[in-house]
Amino acid sequence: MTEEKKNNVEAPVEDLFSTKDIDTTIKGLEKASETWYEQAAEQTHAVSGDTYVKLDCGVLTVDQLNYFLNSMPFELTFADDNNQFLYYNNMMPAEEMLAGRKPGQVGNAIAYCHPERARKGAAAVVNLLRTGKQKKFRLAVPGNGPDKCVLHDYIAMHDEDGRFRGVNEQIYDLMPAIQWYLKHTGQKLVDDPNVTADTVTGPSQHKEAEKKEAPQVADATSGASHQE
Template identity: 25%
Template structure:
């Protein structure tokens, strides 16, 4: 049964209240877009279109925050159905942007009407089904967690909504609250966001198409990943070795200069690219700092970007057949 929501009964900053605030903005922007002539008012039309496309933040909050909590409570429908609706609208925005930027305005009126129609069909489903059911299914604690995660994604509103609940905001990176999970935490460790076993961490690092080496704050190599196809060879003998002895003499001065600036805090990243055995290799150094900004070492990352650099256009379909 379709229901309506009395938003005046929702606390300020409640995720559903914020969705309704965004609906008001969407209504204003779509009306402005319909009334703006792309031929004579091109820049104004383009600006309004850009503001409207920020609706993707709304999609991302639903997909990454609201839907997962609904799944935990046993409602999978939005994840399976509404996400596809989002992707259809994303594709319409993408195609429209190409036309607008190419100033192909002949059929823009019809295309815009089609886009707006799709947006309001989605808003109707949200208002009559998604949000009323979500308010019934999710607890106050759930909504607090939904809102905390939304802080990292953002909104399409010009100002950040009021805090919810009305208390000091804790950034997700500093939120160490223990939560119930649908998977086993046995033998896992907690990372910034999520849990993995040592085996899973090793598999992750081994599978990544990157050469990673971690040098600690004392300039000692303490880790490298064992990828299937490394750019530069590494062996276990490197562990515990001073980093200055791990590079050819001609590049040691550069490495030491990077470490010096990282330790002083004047720099945090350095990049190089070289031709190596007919391949283009991208080498990057990143300073590692703790929450108090104290230097804790450096990550060296090397990647073969030859094939990446040659990518053109788009590939949106799976071509395994």
């Protein structure tokens, strides 16, 4: 058996349906319930409002923490190491978001946050992060056009002991920053005659080695927004 085949056989399979519980799972709730968020808050007696929370480098009220997260210049999604979608920053209405999400989706297994055709790619990305093969995976949303450059960054999260604790997904349009930079430096974007345009995964052609290593995620636009 080749080393490649051996690695494929022994590689752990990602449970995108979150069928098991982990130490932080809120037990006794149906993950797919549209009221999971409300039920979970009630069952755990979760604090809110002006109650203070001690963080690793600060003390904030829950309200202040929400203000802080909702003011971020990108959309945030938190999925735990059990592949359960637990949080997104509620920064704007779903229809205005790059990857629209709704409170009723919180608690879902991440399998239900992607169309079926994208699950294999999503599992591959999570596994790269879980196994430490990559600390961060970046995906460009195809078909943005010249005025948008929407990126999804998937970042591995770890606890103080280095244990994988889930995925921090950041979604943002890079083009405003590019346009600001060009305006303030007097530079401009020009075509590179030596590069073939890649209209599927990004603005330029990937190297062959990168193509072989990168999982092919069929649908990068849904984020945590897809409902079947």
